[in-house]
Amino acid sequence: MQDFLTIAEASQQIASKKISPVELTQACLDRVKALDETLNAFLLVTQERAMADARAAEARIMAGLSRGKLDGIPIAHKDIYNTAGIRTTGHSRLLLNNVPESDATVVRSWAEAGTVMLGKLATHEFAMGGPSFDLPWPPARNPWNPAHFTSGSSSGTGAAVASGMILGGTGSDTGGSIRGPAALCGLAGIKPTYGLCSRAGVLPLSFTMDHTGPLAWTAEDCALLLQAMAGYDPADPASANRPVPDFTEDLDRGVKGLRIGVVRHFFEKDHPVNDATRLQIAHALDVFEHLGADITEVTLSPLAEWNACGWIILTSEAYAVHEPWLKTRFNDYGELLRDRLALGGLIRAGDYVQALRRRRVLCQELKQAMSKLDILVSAVQPTEAPPIDSIPKWAMLERPSFTIPFNLTGSPAMSICTGFAAGGLPVAMQIIGKPFAEATVFRAAHAYEKATAWRRKRPEMALPVAA
16 A cells, blocks of 8 residues: 555445455554654554454455444554553553553444554543653654644644554544644544543543544544444443434535634634634635635634633543542652642632533533534634644643633534645644534535645655655
């Protein structure tokens, strides 16, 4: 396999016998061998498991028993997803030898869909502390320029997908940890509606703001992956018991007549983005308008209010999760995470309760603002990827986040690439939908990707390496 394939393309080629799951998997493993010494995307490569999965998929397909569009597709899991008999560390010294007895629900669901598991992927420590250089494994690096940041916390997934080492992977998103790496690594990544995908068997960070979701090269690929992730799970108390729609059914409907609101003050006034990011969002809105969408301005509470509310809740709940270890193994955490977690121990109960009350008001505000709209558009990141050694410990407190508002509301929110800026690094926009309206988000993202050329450009370092 010499060309990069999307999941949709690979699925078609597997179905038509143009490529086998074994060939596809071996090509991905070869790419891991050639590139991961630079990118540090994998904490563990499960080569034997991958080849066994690939051979099983090939046998099913040859026998006419394909499990669907994900059968034989190489993937990997963020290392906060439990994998039975396979080390799961949270990228932390505290779980250095942790081997779960059972799979996370999503891991099991993807396996049942026929995916081929290549291994476990780097993350920020326990999905919050990074990029850290004092952990047992180094941080993942950006394939567009390895001296630059991937964002986090689904850092390894972003690097592995962008470089073509896997075709898709799992992420988690508590304040932007799917959408951030998708933006800086030039991918598509969706945080689904709160409760759509199970979190059972996934190391927690914030019980009321954690989401599981996929990252892949295109919106279509994310829709295929989400199809196999979504669904009710009684093991997750927040799981929504409702039917799962076909996320690909409306992909090709286009955006004609779609009502799009732009939260322009978020990224032009409240936290101004750089020129490249702003211009590419403006261009994307022009594309949507040219395709027949109706564009209107939307005003919400200042971004700083959303950010303050979100970070008080997230940090308080993260401290509650980690308090026992903080009291007994404080110095086993990396510096970034232990300091960020310790901050949560200083937040008063009254502040936490007031943040919960404010959250209800903000949720109602967004519901009202979107009552006559289909989607919102905003920024994801303020710039292209910065150097990996330039990230402040308290970055989340210095400038408000574009992503955390939609963890507060639980809305589906997706990052897609809108072009490239300085040094060829990607920039992105965020598409937000109404609760459980992922299909509409995918429809808009897919229409934009089809109307632009960005999905045809890959990181140069990820070109096939000669034997």
